Amino acid sequence: MTELETILQDSMIWVEGIAALVSILYYSRIKNQYWKYFSYYLILMFLCEVIGKWGENFIDYNKQNFFNYFVIPVEFIFFYWIYAAKSFGKPKLFYAISALYLVSLIFGDIFSTKKIIMSFSYTFGCLILMGLVIMEYYKQINSSNILNFNRNPMFYINLGVTLFYIGTLPFWTFFAYIIVYREIYHIYFSYFLLSGIVMYLLFSISFIWGRQNS
Template identity: 40%
Template sequence: MMESFQKLLGETLIWVQFLAAIIALIYLPKLKNTYWKWFVAYIVLIFLIEAFSRWGLKNHASYRVYWYDFFGIPVQFLFFYWLYAVKSLKNNQLFWVCTVVYILSFLPYFGLFEKVNIVYSLSYTVGNVLLMLLVLLELFKQIKSENILQFKENFMFYVNVGIMIFYIGTLPFFSFYGLILKDAVLWNDYFIFFMVANHVMYLLFTAAFIWGKPNTY
């Protein structure tokens, strides 16, 4: 039962991402004069990254870890650092600090540690903690905004909630992956949460295009 549900979530995720990409492209004309057009590009790029991993690397599964470690995941963190720090919080210095610290977290890949899973946990944890900081700063900004009651029209509201659910919610799963892997029940439960949170995040991104207004942020 649980394995079937996990398989179902694995099969549907790529199509939820595809839906988000299609909706993003449909709403691109409304966003072409705002920086949210780059969010459209991001959504489409993420779908292509996932599609290439799923089908392009189908017969080379061992390469997927490098595809995500050195491209797929860094693209996500660096884009959100830019979106939060530069565009929403108007703090270029914060963006560069987050970027440099995140890049430095990859140094263990070059020989400081031998176990790849330790290195993976380090870079992902550092990247996620930095993103968590930006999410909290954004949350405080939204709470103090005079337009807080119009959150339904706020693009960044949907993005922020999606990020909190997925990236922050799954931080322990990747940070302590080696330990969680030793407990089959815990791993299965957390993996389902990881997949559900991923679905919810992209549905919230889709909702941002449908209900959000680009002039709200």
Template identity: 40%
Template structure:
């Protein structure tokens, strides 16, 4: 996006939240660490959504197979949407629902493979002609 003001605002907010959560970190409560991940994930998803909207409104959507950023945004959004519950409720799931946590761990690994597979596809398909 051409406007970096939103990016800088969200980055500043995330750094403030990250610093505060690590400053007030208490050994027995893990939820504070999960707050910074969740907020950062939501900020990233907002930026990715705005990038998708920008691509849809322009003529670039017609040639999405040649657009590296389309595939990068797709992979990152799938990964972070899928893993947000895993990391947001990590402490709760580990302590109370071990089977659910194991299933989320499997989902996390699968989404990792999907993310990097989409990156590989993007870099192969969008390879410039030399």
């Protein structure tokens, strides 16, 4: 990694910690609402990143499998829940898309030999998330409360997810091709890290400026 990438990667971990800390500080305001699970999620993700960064110094584990079969699935399924079950009020949609994603995770190895796809399940999961993001933008634009968008925590969450997950989808989907062109790779990888930092800052803002409703 370049020096910039190292700085951004280390910064991203601590920004995740800041987001988790902010959610704890505002927990009393959301403890009786479903948003408390967003706090649990942020704390869990920070702990997972800490394990990914320093865990090998203390325990023997497969980092790749840890992220591919636990961390990333938790990320996707949690956001499916926030969008489909809570924001849209469609729990059946949540169960359906979660099942489809889990099927892609189980059978994704079939596609691992195709260089054009780095991770079939990740790409598929992001495409589902992209559909939910578009639906959320449509919902917010057509909301009667659009002028108070800055008080809607989903505005910040949706923007963060757009920048990070959707913005870096081509990078991971076509990773095998992009990595050959080192200059493009380093630019896009730096964007991946920077967008992650911005996303977790937006998650923090969703607690500070947003008005969570049960």
